[in-house]
Amino acid sequence: MESEQWNHDEISEEIEAMCRSKAEEFRLLGYEYVTGKDIWNCISRHYVKEGTPPLHKLVNDIYSLKVNSYMNYLTIAAYRGINL
Incomplete structure (x- = not known):
């Protein structure tokens, strides 16, 4: 059985897709402005x-x-004055 090798670009694309998927989930829950980034x-x-x-x-x-974790992150960033 051959092991599948992933290069860095393929992994990065998959991670970006996972983040976009999670952002879409949040949008379905009513958090309209969440992005994959x-x-x-x-x-x-x-x-x-x-x-x-x-x-x-x-x-x-x-x-x-x-x-809830994402909203806590945003709240702490706002308190610290971090520009997201």
């Missing part, structure tokens, strides 16, 4: 200190993101 910014803030996680953790972090 917003989801990525929310998720990736943890990776600044930790470094890039294994792919399975990254996928889990994206798909398990809850609206």
